[in-house]
Structures are given as structure tokens and as C-alpha cells.
Amino acid sequence: ADGLQAAAAVKGLAFGSAVPITRFRQDRRWRSLAERECGILVCENAMKFSSVVPREGVFDSVAADETLRFARANGQRMRGHCLIWHEGLPPWAEAILASGSASRAETLMRQWIGAMARRYRGTIEAWDVVNEIVVPADHRPGGLRATPWLAALGPGYVDLAFQMLKDEDPGASAVYNENDCEQKADWIDERRSAILRLLEGMLKRGVPINRFGIQAHLTSNLPFDETTLRKFLREIAGMGLAIEITELDIDDRAFPADVAARDRGVADLARRFLETVFDEPAVLNVLAWDLYDPDSWLSIYPARRRPDGLPQRGLPFDAEYRRKPLWHAMHAAF
Ligand code: XIL
Numbered sequence: 001a002d003g004l005q006a007a008a009a010v011k012g013l014a015f016g017s018a019v020p021i022t023r024f025r026q027d028r029r030w031r032s033l034a035e036r037e038c039g040i041l042v043c044e045n046a047m048k049f050s051s052v053v054p055r056e057g058v059f060d061s062v063a064a065d066e067t068l069r070f071a072r073a074n075g076q077r078m079r080g081h082c083l084i085w086h087e088g089l090p091p092w093a094e095a096i097l098a099s100g101s102a103s104r105a106e107t108l109m110r111q112w113i114g115a116m117a118r119r120y121r122g123t124i125e126a127w128d129v130v131n132e133i134v135v136p137a138d139h140r141p142g143g144l145r146a147t148p149w150l151a152a153l154g155p156g157y158v159d160l161a162f163q164m165l166k167d168e169d170p171g172a173s174a175v176y177n178e179n180d181c182e183q184k185a186d187w188i189d190e191r192r193s194a195i196l197r198l199l200e201g202m203l204k205r206g207v208p209i210n211r212f213g214i215q216a217h218l219t220s221n222l223p224f225d226e227t228t229l230r231k232f233l234r235e236i237a238g239m240g241l242a243i244e245i246t247e248l249d250i251d252d253r254a255f256p257a258d259v260a261a262r263d264r265g266v267a268d269l270a271r272r273f274l275e276t277v278f279d280e281p282a283v284l285n286v287l288a289w290d291l292y293d294p295d296s297w298l299s300i301y302p303a304r305r306r307p308d309g310l311p312q313r314g315l316p317f318d319a320e321y322r323r324k325p326l327w328h329a330m331h332a333a334f
Helices: 004-010 021-026 028-037 062-073 091-097 102-119 148-153 157-168 188-204 226-238 259-278 325-333
Strands: 014-019 040-043 077-080 126-131 173-178 211-214 217-219 242-251 283-288
Touching (some): 004 014, 004 325, 014 021, 014 028, 014 077, 021 028, 021 062, 040 062, 040 283, 102 126, 102 157, 148 157, 157 173, 157 188, 173 188, 173 242, 188 226, 226 242, 259 325
Parallel strands (some): 014 040, 040 077, 126 173, 173 211, 217 242, 242 283
């Protein structure tokens, strides 16, 4: 095995990826890539609320279970993504959250978290309990994001979700997973402070949280500043929390169309980011948000699309399954 996991393991770290279910089911070459490169997997969508419970009373974990069986057969660990998020909510659950009844909302949360935690107890090592909960970067100041969960249950929804996971699967690590806290922007200090204040409050209240997840959807649109990221990581580690890099990819919109130049830009940004995060001993692992360029959500999401219409090249393998400069940068950083 000469994949990224082997390189990560030498440093006591792990490397893994999100699993896009259609690719996983249809493409043997992709599966052998995932076997060789990954020590830890996460479902890209298959464990989200709207995937598992698309209609009230339906519980469809077929795709999630298939992924889990694959991971176990290959000796790979698995993360769970994600329990409480403002996206990926099925319409029937949104209706309950909008009904004005806090007790119905709390029952909904308990049933959903309970069902997932019980089903995957002993197999999911860490759950993203809450995902993207602070106010989006461009809507300052910091504080909790306006979501259906916040509207239904008030700010206590965050603590409640962590407590519910703890009640059902005390052995799983509980993660607060967040985006837009990696690079330099005029809003970054405010955003990082909001995150740190939230974590401090939770710890003071005795909320059972173990880890902070940094999504790391890096972007060519923003500069990178090692010093302040290093400080942010130190502050989180200083609270006794472990850190995971949960969704690494690079939006290459601002890099040139030329493939070689673009791949260099992508690899260079990732290298600087990874070198910085690996200096922090609290960091446990890095997961890419897919392995193979044709699968990247960055090429599909309207807000992420390149103005020239070219597909994004933000993942370690190209459309021919070849290792890209990004792969080599990751390998060298481990
Ligand atoms: C994205 C998936 O990649 C897409 O396939 C899906 O349509 C929407 O969600 N942050 C997250 C992930 O936490 O769950 C998102 O995944 C990407 C941004």
C-alpha cells in the first residue's frame, strides 16, 4: 500500500474520503482507489436526514449500510455525517420544525439522533452532531445561524443534540463541524471568535463534545494566513478538544484555466494548509470531500462553478484516475 493512508499512518494520522454512493456502486476502479488510499470513510450524503428518512416513517439506510460493510471489509474506520444541519432536512421534518411546537421538535430530534446512534453504535467512531451552526461568513456578526432547529428549539438545540448522542452512544466521539474558518478574510477574526465563544460556553456547561471539525473547503478566492490559523487551532486544542479536517477540497475558481497552472495553485494552497494543521498535535486526521475530480460537488453547485465553465480540479485524482499534484502535495505534507 503506497496510498495516502499509508503515508498518514507513519505520522500517527489517518487519511480518508467522502464516499459518493453512485460512484461507489458503479465503479470498481473507484473502489480500489478508495481501498488503497483511505483509512477512514464518511458517506457524502447517505447518512443525511433526507437520505435516510425521506418520508415520515420510512427508514432507508441501505446506502449507508453498504458503505459501512465495505469499510469493515477493508479494515477502514467510519465517521458519521451529519445529525443536525440546516440543509438535508426532509420536507416532513421541516414542517414539524415550523409547526411552532417545541415539544414536537424535541421529539423529532430525539428520534432521529436516537435511531442513527443506536443503529451505528460501535461502528461510527465520530459523529458530526452539529454542522455549520454559526452565522454564515458574509452575514456578520457571529452567533448562531438562523436555522429551522434554532427557530423551533432556541439556542439550547446545540447542547441538546450533543446530550442526545451521548445518551444513545456514549462511546462515539461527538464533533462540532464548521466551515469557513480556514483562510484570511475581513470577517475571519469575528467568525473564529464566535466559534471559540460557542465552544467555551459548551464546555463550561458540561456539554459532551470531544472534537472540532474543520471542513476545509479551501478556496482560491481567499488568501491563506498560517499564523492566525495556527493560533485558532491552538486555542481549540487548549480547550481539550481534538481536531479533524473533515471535508478537504479546493475551489479553483480564481486560478487560471491552464491545467498545469491550476493544479499547481491547488496543490500549493493545500500544502500550506496541511503543513500548518499538521504542526498542531491535536489534529487527528484529514478527509477529502471525494477523491476523484468528476465527483466533486464544486463543479455542480452554482455558487462554486467556474466562470469559464470548466470542471473544477480540486481533488487528488483526475478523470483518468491519475494522481495529481494535489495528491503529491498531500503525500509530502503527511
Ligand atoms: C454536499 C454534497 O457534496 C452534495 O452532493 C450534496 O448535494 C450537498 O451536500 N458541507 C457539508 C457537506 O457539510 O455535507 C456538503 O456536501 C458540502 C458542504
